[in-house]
Structures are given as C-alpha cells and as structure tokens.
Amino acid sequence: MEKPANVQSSVETLMKAYAVQCFCEPVVAIERGDHQPLGSEVVVEVMRCGICHTDLHLQDGYYDLGGGKRANLVDRGIRPPVIMGHEVLGRLVAKGPNAAIDDSAIGKTFLVYPWLGCGECEVCQAGKENLCAKPRYIGVARAGGYAEQCVVPDPKYLVDVTGIEPALAATYACSGLTAYSALRKVTIDKQDDLLVLMGLGGVGLSGLQIALALGYRRIAVADIDADKREFALKCGASLTLDPRDGDALSVLADAGGAAAVVDFVGNSATATFAIASLRKGGTCIVVGLFGGDITLSLPPLVQRAITLQGSFVGNLDELKELIELAKSGVIDPLPIETVAFDEVNAALERLRAGHVKGRLVLAR
Template sequence: MTEHQAPLQKIVQDLPELEGDEVLLKVRASGVCHSDLHFWEGGYDLGDNQEMNLSDRGVKLPLTMGHEIVGELVALGPEAQGLALGESYLVYPWLGCGTCDTCAKDQENLCPNAPRALGIFTPGGYAQYVVVPRAKYCLTLGDLDPAEAAPLACSGVTTYSALKKFGDDIRDTPVVILGAGGLGHMALRVIRALGGKGAVFVDLDEAKRTAVLEAGALAAIDGNAPDADEQIKAATGGGALLVLDLVGAEATINLGLAAARKGVRIVVVGLFGGQLKIPTVYFPIRAMAVIGSYVGNLNELSELLELAKSGKLSLAPVTRRPLQDANDALMDLKDGKVIGRVVLTP
C-alpha cells in the first residue's frame, strides 16, 4: 500500500540480510482480514465526526499488508534456533517492543511502547517472502492446510481470546454474536472446540445469516428487524448474558445492551467505530461489564493451534486467491461480497 484508499501496488525488493534471531519465510498463505481494510482506509471512526488516523499511531507508508501468515522457513539469522529449514510455520504477528515488562510476560499484543505488528507497522504477508523478527513467533504447523490455518493468526486468536473472557459460562449459556462474517464463523468453531452451548447470531446480511445457520448456529437474527432485541431475548431464553460484538459499531453494541439481562458481559472486538453513550449508573444497576479485547497473545495462539492440530477445532474452508488478486480481494471485502475468509496464495 503506497497511500490510503488507493489501489495496492506491486513493488520488487531485494531479500534482506538477516540479523540476530530473524528468520525468513517463503509465504505459503496470507489471509485478507477486515483489519487490513481498516488499515487501507487509513483510520477509525471515533464518533462525533472524529477520526483516529493511522499516521498518528506511527504507521508509515509504503507498507506491505497481511498479518495472517503461514510460510516455509528458507533462511535463519545467525542467532536463530529451534526451527527447521523447509518446515511450514504459522506466524504470530502481534509484536511489541520486545523489551518492556508487558512483552516479557508474552503479552506483546498489549505493548504500551512501540508496536511492531507484521502487516501493520512492519512488512507483512502480501508478498512472496516475509521476515519474522524472532524465531519464537513461528509455530509449527504440522499437517494443517496452510491456507485454512492462516486465519488462526488473527480471526482465530482474536475470537479465542475474546471467548476466553467469558470463562466456563459458555458451556451452559449461548453466546450472542454480533456479526456473521469470517470472524463469526471462526467464533462458532471455537465455541464448539471449547465445549460451548452454541451461538445466536445477528447480522444485516441474509446470505451471511443463512451461512451461519447452515454451519450450526442456534439462531440468526436480522439486526435491522424492529424487534431484533426481543428476538434475541427469545432465542437466549430471557436475554443475553454473553455478547461478542465482532462489528464494534454504535448500532451493534446498543442492540446488545437492549437485548441484555442483568449481569451481561459484552466483549467488543470489532473496529467499525462510533461512540457508546450510556448512563454510568447502569453499570452497577444492571451489574454489567463492557470489555475490549485486542487480538490475542502468543500463548493463546499456541493453545488455539494445538486445538486445531488435535482435531478439536475444525478449520473453516477458505477461498484461495493468487497474490496478484490482493487488491480485488480487499475491494470485495469492502463491498461485502465475501462470505467466510479469503486467503492469498503467492
């Protein structure tokens, strides 16, 4: 990407000389994610005509997007250990400064200093090769299909980390999931892998509602329906207690609140934008919690990958597209033409 909201450009660069613990992977698969679309747009809607510009967060162009990466190891830096040439690895992309207390606890996704996430702050996977700063961020893929496994690095670990915030309650309480796109399908599979009761979906798109019903959702509700909140209450047996907002818009979080019973926990993942305006007294009176969840940490991705390798987590089929279709794939996502997940295969 050479500028925001402009077509992606092909750039040819020399392969870098590896230093320290760096490793070089030949990309086998790179997912096309809604985060890529926000990145392409150049900012986030903060409501009241306010916007957070990515340049203010330290994003510098040109930059290669793509953070859901599987690659084959082709070279190691002089200090890199523990990896095998020719093996395929799933890459953990949510990197921080690597030196602060937060990063030392393997919580790099929450680093307060200098985020270095692949495909956002440093070159990512919309390419033939990618440099990973440290060998520990490469997780052995095993026999998993590279294209199907790539989304675990974002949609997978994002939904897994968010659902873990509900604890064991997902075993006997349905999760209301706002958004039935690629993240929604992944969340449904993660709920199954964790032994959850199931999910009630809300989405504006009829095709996406049909798709999640076919995938095993308990119910799929039109978010535009005038009685959507009442339909959610009926589908959950009296009101939502666990809400996963994969959209993150004013309309979705407000619908979640309208459909909730006392004690609700709402975990917000989506970045659509807007503002939440709510009387503070509602928090104690309704005994409710609104929690943000930002992707996931390295340990969580490792746990999720093991669930997939064990067969407990079934990977969703994906639509494969060649690397040269990256711009078209991104625009299809922008136009709402994508059901499930698109993965580029260089």
Template structure:
C-alpha cells in the same frame, strides 16, 4: 522481494519490488505461501478509524508508514535464521504460522509472550511489511508455530481471526454449555468464533448479522439461532432468540448501532466484549452500569500463547473449518475490494504461485 502494497491510502494496491530482507539478530526470514485478507486491512488501506464525535484517528498518527504490504494472517516456509536465533527444533523449510502481533521484544509483556499488549507495537502487516509479499520477517523463532499437517489456507486465519475470537471468548467463559452466547457478525471472525465455541463444547450460539447469506453460513457452521439485524428492535429479537436477556455478547463488528443493541440485550451481571473496529461511539445510561452490574471490555487480538493453544485444538481435529476462498497473491487488490463490497463468506486467503 515482491509486494502488493498500499502506496496511497484508499488507492489500488500496487505491485512493488523491495530488497529481500536479511534476518539480523534473532529474526527469521519467512517465504510467504498463504496470507488471509482481514477486515482490519480495510481500515489500514483507508488510513483511518472512525471515532464518532471525536473525528478520525489516522494510522499515520500511530506510526504507520507507506508503502506498506499489509497482511497479518501469515503461513510460510522458514527461509533463513538470523545469526542469534535459537530455532528450538525448527529448521529451514518448515512450514509455520507466523504470530503477527509483535512488540518491542524486551518489555515485560513481550517477554511474557503477551506481545499484543506491548506499548510499542511492531505488528506485521501494520507497522512493518506483512503477508501481502513474497517474504516477511518474524522477530524471533518463538513467534512461529509449526503447521503440523493443518490446511495452510485455514491455518493462516488462526493468526488473527482465530486467536482474536479465541481470546474474546475466553473473556466471557466459563459459562454453562446451554447458556446462550451471542456473536455479532458472521464474517470470518464470526464463523471462527462459532468453530471455537463448538470446540469448547458450547451448545447455544446466537449469531447476529445484517446479511441473510452470512447468517445461512453461520447456521451451516453450527449456530443454533440467527437474528437478522434490521430496524430498531434488534435487541428485542436477540432476547427472543436467546430466551431472555443474555449473559455474554461478543461484538465482532463494534459500531455505534451494534454497541447500542448489545448493551440493551444484556442481562443483570452480563458482559459485552468488544472486538471489531467498525467505528463510531457508544452512548450508555451510566446508572444502569452499576444497577445491572454490567461489564464492557475490549479485546485486542490475542497472544502467542493463545495461538499455540488454538493450533493444538485444531491439530486434534476438534476445531471445525470455515469456508475459505483462495486467490493468487497478485490479486490482492481484487480480494480487498471483494471484502469491502461484502461479497466474502468466510475468508479469502492469498496464495503464492509455488504454494
């Protein structure tokens, strides 16, 4: 198979040839047709996360090995089942969304379809080759969700961007439809979050970003209010847009600055769900946590049950589309650099020549 891989962190992706894997046990060989380019790929490419005063957390310390074909938002065709696979109605040639956040496959979390909580992660595009390649391996048929007529470029984003925001939004619900929900970040995650909230019938969606262009895209997607994050008074402007301190904030950036203004904008009993991996650290006045009965919760991607649920919503026609830019697989490095330079509205999705 051919892959566009990180061979050295921070250096251009290289096209390499690897043996096409033979599916063993319950594995399923997938011929990749579409792969989303996610902001998390930038961290993997750079090889580290910023932990603020604690320094850097290197991906190699977590078991990531190079060369690596990244890409965890994958749509492809089933090419071959392993000898022990139970297809469950799937067949060779079917086009499927691949759930990438897989684990050991045997622990209670994995067997409960909550693989993203496994303590031995084997995520596609992170710990093993993913969608920046002509082929990849799904560990089991249960990690495959039939496309069912969806646009494959858009559907690829549901495997990360979609279920990540779906899972995070579920953590702040239920809320009255008119209760403002604040989303920090108007990239691919933010636009998918707006789409999910609209599909759930939510009426007040406040979006915060540093880019006026991305805020325009958020408005077009259905945000009711937007806030340009600039200066020291972002929290005040969020509260002005929301009509007061807010009950729910989903921080899709999750950096030092965003954590500070999110915390400051919460009302009594408010909840901040942290999703992004921008990096840094959060310093909070501890007495305010109990005095204001606040909740700060991390949310790590989503599970395969949530992917199935989200795909059903999309197949019903209730989930609005986000802007998609298609680029050929062999332009993976250029796509990654466009994302790094902040030149992407919505999502870039890499497509195979035969897609």
C-alpha cells in the same frame, strides 16, 4: 514503519511485495532487495496470507472513531509504504546467526505470530505482546505477508501447524486468534447460558466455530445478512436473528437474555444492540473495529451490573492453544477462497463490499 532492508546480498536479488504507497489508493507491486537475516531474525517465503478487514483500515490510513473523528495511522507512526498482511504462513528459508532454531527447520512451513510488542517491557515479558505500548505488528508497523518474503524478528514467533490445511492455518493468526481470545474472556455456563455472537464476517464465523468447539451449546447469532444467518444455523447456532428487526431484543430476552455477547462488528449499531441484549450481570466483549461510538447511560451500567470489555487479537500462548485445538480436529474449517497475490486489489475491494463468506487468502 520498518526500516528499509539495510543489508543486501552482493548479488542483488529482488523480492516482490505489494504495498500501500498512498493511503486510500490501490496497493501497488514494488520490489525490494532480499533481506539477509541479522541476529535472531528469520525469513519465511510467504505461501499463504489472509486478507483481513484491518487491511482496509491500513489502506485507508485511518479508523473511524465516530462523531466525525478519526484515528490517523500517521499519528501512530505508520506511513507508506505499508506492506500489509498479518495472517502469514510460510516456509522458513533463512535464519540469522543467533536465531534459536535448528537448521533442520529450514524448508519447513510455519505460521507466523504477528502481534509483536517491543519484547522488553513488563507487558511483553508477561507474554502479552499484543498489548505492548510500543507495538511492531507484522503487516501493520513492519512489513507483512503481501510479499514473497517476510522477516520475523525471532523464531519464537513461528508456530508449527503440521496437519492443518495451509490457507486455513494462516487465518488462525488473526481471525481465529481474535475470536479465540475474545471467547476465552467469556465466563458463562456453556450448557445453559446464552452466548450471542454479532456479525458473521471472517472473525465472527471463526468465533462461531470455535465457540462450538469449546462446547457452548446455546449460541445466538445476529447478522443483517440472511445467507449468513442460514449458514450459522447449518454450522450449529441454536438461534439467529436480524438485529434490525423490531422484536430482535425481545426474542433474546425471551431466551433468557445474553449472558455474554461478542460483538465482531464493533460499530455504533451493533455495540448498542449488544449492550441492550445483556441480561443482568452479563458481559459485552467488543472485538470488531468497524468504527463508531456509543452513548452509555451510567445508572443502568451499575444497576444491571454489566461489563463492557474490549479484546484485541490475542497473545502467542493463546495462538498455540488455538492451534492445538485445531490439530485435535474439533474446529470446523472456516470457508476459505484462495486468490493469487497479484489479484490482491480485487480481493480487497470484494472484502470492502462485504461479499466474502469466510476468508480470502492469498496463495502461491
């Protein structure tokens, strides 16, 4: 966890935040002293903050590993109070004495790249901070955007999103980036090969829109929700199916089999289906963190020459690429509903119930 702000202005001003104080309980409003940025730090006044499915795991305090096993967040050093929120868009309001950003940027709005590593190891130096062994993710391991202000360790993590609708821009930091990074790992013929996307939650829907923008022409979408399937067809999917239908796999096989599948759900049923849908030589990329486990027979892994890969969020360069793509106007916007910050608990419960199309974004 982030250490409490250790420097407060002599005239005490307080910043409101919404924090998980006890796992498995609603978030509560707390107050913290305004943070005076030190060193290279910058402070943004949070204008928009997306609500992500990951936040539900943070609220619960664990991930389900399947087979009755759990990955507890306290074992990873994540303890309440947790100020969640990693899709942060805000106005730059303060900078530390060593922050390498021009004074003229004060007052401008930026998207925050949240997937910070230690910044020093080889992985971080190679620009893959999201894969650092010592993560300090904003809204996970350090205070995030469910607050009036958010401290960012360095201005290099601020991305210019001029021209993109603010709530939509916020979602690119996680749901968009996660989808984009997963799709960058797909290496199939965009014209002829079948790409299967599983699960049309916020990330999956982003995935569909980004895949269309990237030029994939044969996209099948699998979701158990008929409304979401219908919406996928309207967006431009060429085929939709309910993975629970007995003939769903044969429908995909008749379409040539999946050259690549991106599983945006990541539970036992979806991953099992995704792997079964692959044609020989196909790749399954698991992105969702719903939780569970699978049993994988090894001889077919070899004989079918399939690849099973995980993909976790994305790196800073990928976010910048995605923002450029979005600025060029080729990505259809994700449906977004904005809600007030003090309605965060109701919003989290709606997401938990699965009744959200697109993304809920806190706004002020």
